[in-house]
Amino acid sequence: MRQLIYSALGLAVLAHSVLAQQPACPGSSADAEMRSAALDGLRRMDASDAMPILTGVLKQRDPCRAELRKQAVSLLARKAGDDALPMLLDVVRNDPSDEVKNDAVFWLSRTASDFATSALDSILFSAGNSELRNTAIFALSRRESPRAAQSLKRAAEDEKMPAELRGQAAFWLGRQRLADLDYFKKLYTQTKNEEVRGQVIQAVVNLKSKESGQWLLDLAKDKSQDTESRKNAIFWASKSTSLDLDQLAGIYAAARSDQEIQNQVLFVYSRRSEPAAVDKLIAIARTDDSIEMRKEALFWLGRTDDPRARQLLKDLITK
8 A cells, every 4th residue: 555655656656747848838828818819810911921920829839829820820821822832831841740740731722733742642652641641632532633543442452551551542532532442442452451452442432333332242152252241241231222132142151151241141131121131030040050140140139129030939939
């Protein structure tokens, strides 16, 4: 007990020492409010007069001025338009605050200038901060530009890029319809990373075409693919209301030696609203060769409101 008390006291002393080393922001909170109000007054000033002041604020890179710099970034982008782009890129590259950098990326994405596309590309491929690079990916996805789409494709294909970023690039390519099914099929084949493959599958879902749905089903049937990718494909293919449940039954029947795939098909049946899905679960619960699969089907039947499911459970209990 005494040792715990001493340890707690030691931590308290250490924390106090660390805080004591951190310089307090000069001036009062009232001073900070007045600086912010004065900066806001630049909204009504001519751009040529406001620019030197805003540039000066952005050069004050101590932590105490981070909120003021965020305000300056917003005013700069609105006042200077395309002339502000080099300065915004400088903020992204050199400002010590991640929040200020993210704001600068946001404003870069709001302009149609080709310079902004190039700037976002350089952030995506050279920034060390993952959050900043994710912001650049989203910003590029919102730009109606072949160059922006090409940047996202390069990121999705780059094996040296972190998997999270590659996956996000692939996802937004699909979400914004910036690439076609052939592109995603090639990307899926080329990458071996499971996380990226999962995002490619979601990108294909966003294409919402008959061909993309069929590719998902073909992937689900392909035993040469890893189990997680096949399960992912089954789940997303099932989201289509036009999916033929007999196709799912075919996947189930072909997966006799793969319980994980069969379990995924049962789960998908349980998420469907049509009576035919309950019919499939009842048939498996009654006649499947595997007692484990029959029990799994009963588990999902127990979570439906279908009276046929309740009757089956009652019959089995009272048998």
